[in-house]
Amino acid sequence: MRAVRLATSPVSPRVPLLVTGLGLVVVILVSTAIGPADLSILTVAGILLSHVPLVHYHSSASAINQGIVWDIRLPRVILGGIVGAMLAAGGASYQGVFRNALADPYLLGIAAGAGLGATIVIVASSGSTSWLPAAAFIGGAAAVTLTYVVGAKFGGRSSGTSVVLAGVAVAALFTAVQTLLLQQHAPDLQNVYSWILGSLAAATWSNVWLILPYAVVSAVVLLMHRRLLDVLRLGEEEAASLGVNTRRVRLVVVAAATLGTAAAVSVSGLVGFVGIIVPHMVRLTTNASYRVVMPVSIVGGAAFLILADLAAHTIESPAEVPLGVVTAFVGAPFFIFVLRSRRAQQGVL
Amino acid sequence: MAAREIESPRAIVEFRDLLVRYAESTALHSINYSVERGRWLGLIGANGAGKTSLLKALARLVDFEGAVYVEGRSTLDLSRREFAQLVAYVPQKPEFPPEMRAVDYVALGRLPHLGYFGAEGPRDRVHSLELLERLSLSAMATRHLSTMSGGELQRLVLARALAQEAPVLLLDEPTSALDLGRRVEALELVDELRIERGLTVISAMHDLTLAAQFADELALLSGGEIVATGSADEVFEESSLDFHFGTRVQILRTDDGELIVVPRRTKPKGSHARAPA
Numbered sequence: 076m077r078a079v080r081l082a083t084s085p086v087s088p089r090v091p092l093l094v095t096g097l098g099l100v101v102v103i104l105v106s107t108a109i110g111p112a113d114l115s116i117l118t119v120a121g122i123l124l125s126h127v128p129l130v131h132y133h134s135s136a137s138a139i140n141q142g143i144v145w146d147i148r149l150p151r152v153i154l155g156g157i158v159g160a161m162l163a164a165g166g167a168s169y170q171g172v173f174r175n176a177l178a179d180p181y182l183l184g185i186a187a188g189a190g191l192g193a194t195i196v197i198v199a200s201s202g203s204t205s206w207l208p209a210a211a212f213i214g215g216a217a218a219v220t221l222t223y224v225v226g227a228k229f230g231g232r233s234s235g236t237s238v239v240l241a242g243v244a245v246a247a248l249f250t251a252v253q254t255l256l257l258q259q260h261a262p263d264l265q266n267v268y269s270w271i272l273g274s275l276a277a278a279t280w281s282n283v284w285l286i287l288p289y290a291v292v293s294a295v296v297l298l299m300h301r302r303l304l305d306v307l308r309l310g311e312e313e314a315a316s317l318g319v320n321t322r323r324v325r326l327v328v329v330a331a332a333t334l335g336t337a338a339a340v341s342v343s344g345l346v347g348f349v350g351i352i353v354p355h356m357v358r359l360t361t362n363a364s365y366r367v368v369m370p371v372s373i374v375g376g377a378a379f380l381i382l383a384d385l386a387a388h389t390i391e392s393p394a395e396v397p398l399g400v401v402t403a404f405v406g407a408p409f410f411i412f413v414l415r416s417r418r419a420q421q422g423v424l
Numbered sequence: 425m426a427a428r429e430i431e432s433p434r435a436i437v438e439f440r441d442l443l444v445r446y447a448e449s450t451a452l453h454s455i456n457y458s459v460e461r462g463r464w465l466g467l468i469g470a471n472g473a474g475k476t477s478l479l480k481a482l483a484r485l486v487d488f489e490g491a492v493y494v495e496g497r498s499t500l501d502l503s504r505r506e507f508a509q510l511v512a513y514v515p516q517k518p519e520f521p522p523e524m525r526a527v528d529y530v531a532l533g534r535l536p537h538l539g540y541f542g543a544e545g546p547r548d549r550v551h552s553l554e555l556l557e558r559l560s561l562s563a564m565a566t567r568h569l570s571t572m573s574g575g576e577l578q579r580l581v582l583a584r585a586l587a588q589e590a591p592v593l594l595l596d597e598p599t600s601a602l603d604l605g606r607r608v609e610a611l612e613l614v615d616e617l618r619i620e621r622g623l624t625v626i627s628a629m630h631d632l633t634l635a636a637q638f639a640d641e642l643a644l645l646s647g648g649e650i651v652a653t654g655s656a657d658e659v660f661e662e663s664s665l666d667f668h669f670g671t672r673v674q675i676l677r678t679d680d681g682e683l684i685v686v687p688r689r690t691k692p693k694g695s696h697a698r699a700p701a
Binding site for chain 2 (some may be wrong): 084085086305306308312313316317318319320358364
């Protein structure tokens with residue numbers, strides 16, 4: 076009986092979490108070490124260690140190198156990690172709530188809303204970007220709220236289909252307004268376009284502190300709902316008959332995912348594909364239960380985006396390749412490769 | 425509002441002036457009926473007669489007017505969790521996430537007994553494993569649902585419903601996905617579990633012969649109303665079944681007294697043949 080009980084113990088994210096966690100640490104060290112100034116991983120590790128509270132370690136690296144690591148490279152890496160974690164968690168959540176493998180965090184119009192917000196600021200301020208994150212955040216959140224209100228008001232009490240369709244309409248509307256604005260302000264086209272393609276080049280610690288609270292709240296709420304997302308996999312009626320308030324769960328999860336995604340998008344621009352590829356990679360390589368998918372996507376998404384950003388600023392150094400281009404360029408072939416796996420053939424997705 | 429006194433002290437489920445309205449039509453009206461504890465009520469009737477609506481109203485899955493009482497309490501006065509501890513519902517086509525393991529699937533049935541964010545503990549796991557064993561699925565505990573047969577999945581969904589430990593079990597066409605042999609097997613299992621655990625079973629049933637054999641009492645629905653109730657002997661009457669199912673049936677009695685209902689074709693063989701030119 077003990078063997079049976081062991082074999083049937085609850086699905087646990089422990090092992091995949093440990094593996095992706097280790098991967099994340101390596102990726103952080105490597106990305107912080109690589110750059111125009113040649114630094115060894117050990118030097119970087121030493122500098123990072125000297126900043127850990129309660130650890131009394133003094134790095135022997137020069138002040139310049141310490142500054143490069145701590146003030147220039149690390150904020151970019153950490154910001155990338157937060158953005159990747161939020162996009163991956165947002166994608167996993169949307170896929171669970173709408174029970175659709177193609178759902179991504181931009182499904183309900185967040186990208187179009189954030190894009191419009193950013194465009195308005197760029198057009199209105201002609202160059203100054205200090206209001207950009209706030210405008211993108213507000214635009215994204217407003218678009219999703221509008222989508223949800225419209226979809227829930229006019230749709231029946233059934234699954235989320237009407238909300239998804241409302242998202243299509245809201246996104247089209249916001250994009251149309253954005254296109255109109257751009258057409259009238261052609262000189263700003265370049266700035267808007269480079270924001271849309273995503274970049275972490277301007278990352279600072281203040282960006283990190285700006286979005287961290289939203290990211291933490293979003294991640295905590297989503298992690299708390301991982302078991303209920305598993306119940307939603309049984310479908311609306313069965314989840315309801317098990318005592319789950321499916322509407323409320325959906326609303327809370329969408330709100331939390333939107334908060335995290337809007338925060339991410341506000342500092343990084345519209346980085347695509349992370350929300351689709353990371354959760355599915357987790358499903359295909361470990362388990363489709365949200366008890367695994369949610370925590371591992373958060374850690375794996377962070378590692379994935381840091382790696383993608385490393386590629387974005389090293390491939391054509393000193394020039395930067397747009398981050399969204401890299402995630403799709405690296406992500407798409409890899410995803411196709413994973414799709415060929417045995418588990419995919421077994422119908423995991 | 426104080427709970428109204430229920431008609432029969434032994435009734436566990438009672439419908440009072442139940443009415444279910446969808447956007448364009450009334451699916452059920454003036455349903456008054458009560459089911460005694462430990463009985464098996466079979467809901468029969470043509471497609472669209474209201475069988476599923478009645479089950480869904482009882483399961484709180486559709487809005488209704490009137491009242492439904494379970495254990496003497498109006499179902500709308502109960503929290504979702506309290507209700508899920510009283511009534512377990514198995515839909516006509518349950519969803520089986522392909523990669524979920526059998527034991528995890530059954531354990532989802534423990535949800536009504538856990539807190540909102542609570543996780544199932546060792547006791548819940550053991551409970552789920554015992555149910556798998558009871559339904560002869562022990563060997564499949566760690567198998568993925570995509571690898572299980574229709575008969576196994578049917579038993580598995582029963583196990584999940586039983587994990588709720590609810591005294592009332594609702595089954596919507598429990599055997600529609602099964603072949604002939606598996607149908608009898610599944611219904612016999614439901615019957616055993618009902619007696620063993622003192623469950624009250626309410627099921628919508630397409631197959632009238634099986635309904636007659638397994639249900640203690642039948643309710644014939646037609647046009648959203650209960651038009652006949654009682655034992656198979658009382659409900660099965662050829663002209664009435666002809667009328668409510670809109671076809672021609674013949675009722676046969678076996679040597680041991682069981683009723684068998686067979687549909688008959690309404691037009692003679694060959695009547696569709698094209699006339700020679």
